[in-house]
Amino acid sequence: MNAPPISHPRWAEILQGKRAAELKFLGAKLTLGRLKASVASNPASLPTATTELRDFFAKLEHLPNVQADLQSLFG
Amino acid sequence: MRQLIAPAVARDLVLSGRPLLIAGDDALLAALPPGRWIGGTIPYFVTADGGACVRDRVFVDDLHGFGGDVRIRAYAAEDLFRVYADARPGTVRFIIMPAGSPAHLAFGMQAPSYPDFASVPLVGWVSGVHLGELGTAAPAVYAGPNAQRMADGAVVLEVPLTAGRVGEVQIVNPFTADPQSPEIRFERAGLVQTSALVDGRSTDFAAFLRQRSHPASHPLVGDYCGAGVNASFQDIAADRVALYAPVFPGVVYRLARILPDYRGTLAGGLGGTWNGTCFNCILNYVHGGLDGKVIGSAAYPCTFGEIAYQLLNQTFVHLDASV
Numbered sequence: 001m002n003a004p005p006i007s008h009p010r011w012a013e014i015l016q017g018k019r020a021a022e023l024k025f026l027g028a029k030l031t032l033g034r035l036k037a038s039v040a041s042n043p044a045s046l047p048t049a050t051t052e053l054r055d056f057f058a059k060l061e062h063l064p065n066v067q068a069d070l071q072s073l074f075g
Numbered sequence: 076m077r078q079l080i081a082p083a084v085a086r087d088l089v090l091s092g093r094p095l096l097i098a099g100d101d102a103l104l105a106a107l108p109p110g111r112w113i114g115g116t117i118p119y120f121v122t123a124d125g126g127a128c129v130r131d132r133v134f135v136d137d138l139h140g141f142g143g144d145v146r147i148r149a150y151a152a153e154d155l156f157r158v159y160a161d162a163r164p165g166t167v168r169f170i171i172m173p174a175g176s177p178a179h180l181a182f183g184m185q186a187p188s189y190p191d192f193a194s195v196p197l198v199g200w201v202s203g204v205h206l207g208e209l210g211t212a213a214p215a216v217y218a219g220p221n222a223q224r225m226a227d228g229a230v231v232l233e234v235p236l237t238a239g240r241v242g243e244v245q246i247v248n249p250f251t252a253d254p255q256s257p258e259i260r261f262e263r264a265g266l267v268q269t270s271a272l273v274d275g276r277s278t279d280f281a282a283f284l285r286q287r288s289h290p291a292s293h294p295l296v297g298d299y300c301g302a303g304v305n306a307s308f309q310d311i312a313a314d315r316v317a318l319y320a321p322v323f324p325g326v327v328y329r330l331a332r333i334l335p336d337y338r339g340t341l342a343g344g345l346g347g348t349w350n351g352t353c354f355n356c357i358l359n360y361v362h363g364g365l366d367g368k369v370i371g372s373a374a375y376p377c378t379f380g381e382i383a384y385q386l387l388n389q390t391f392v393h394l395d396a397s398v
């Protein structure tokens with residue numbers, strides 16, 4: 001599964017905590033945790049955070065745990 | 076091989092050309108010849124025989140099983156942001172940096188935002204000193220190719236993973252967030268905090284901890300999408316709290332649930348088989364009473380901070396290179 005395009009609304013839902021994220025990849029937990037915190041303290045950062053989160057998953061989508069995480073988030 | 080050995084044996088291993096991670100007393104590391112190794116000062120270790128402070132042997136993690144083209148690089152604090160971007164695809168990076176150094180602070184504060192964060196497994200530790208020499212001895216790291224001692228910066232050893240393997244960084248945090256703890260948030264990132272938002276109310280953080288009689292041996296636990304990330308207490312003073320890892324705005328922290336049996340919890344979490352490079356925390360060693368006590372079969376140094384993609388505290392870190 002490829003990381004969905006940035007226009008997919010679920011990226012924002014995940015960052016705003018509107019969708020639970022059960023992740024396997026430690027790097028993804030740390031990154032998403034940081035970005036969610038960033039959005040929580042500064043909601044105006046949502047667009048930037050969305051881009052960063054999508055880019056993170058897109059760069060690492062070849063990793064098995066990241067694939068599992070993408071399935072969990074978007075499958 | 077991952078064990079404590081005599082300096083002369085370590086010397087022979089270095090001269091054999093094997094890529095090595097070496098931990099031990101400063102004087103022992105300083106006596107090693109140039110070679111394909113990186114090292115850091117620390118005298119605390121756990122092995123299958125138990126925890127021990129050892130100053131006449133060094134701990135060697137022999138990485139020759141990785142094979143391939145080994146690269147070693149020293150980074151100045153201001154260049155550490157490249158630690159992921161510089162990595163070759165399909166490799167794993169081991170990193171060591173001195174406690175309290177500008178590199179340590181820079182990494183702690185900024186690593187989560189580094190370009191290409193987590194693009195390769197990055198594991199490592201923060202070098203330290205004998206606890207009786209805090210304030211007098213200085214932690215250091217060594218860049219093996221020229222056996223250079225560094226009081227600041229970081230040393231990185233990069234090895235290729237076996238074809239088809241990706242490596243998995245695993246952590247075991249003995250602490251969980253106490254569900255009875257209020258939510259604690261901070262308005263500014265950093266190691267030193269004077270105030271906190273406790274259930275949304277601005278509060279004198281040191282006074283809050285004293286009022287709850289919270290033991291300094293038990294950290295703050297930050298929630299990172301299911302991963303608990305600790306910020307351990309260094310000092311709870313009259314008007315400020317110093318931590319061993321920075322806290323960040325927006326992250327929800329809670330006080331750690333009190334462990335009825337600290338050492339037992341460590342033993343339970345670490346009782347399995349750990350075949351890869353691993354590290355644990357000096358705070359777990361001290362507060363868990365590990366000196367002379369057996370908690371498992373794995374062997375590792377107990378360090379002044381652990382690195383699993385970013386800086387961690389009071390956490391066991393393991394690299395599984397078989398996956």
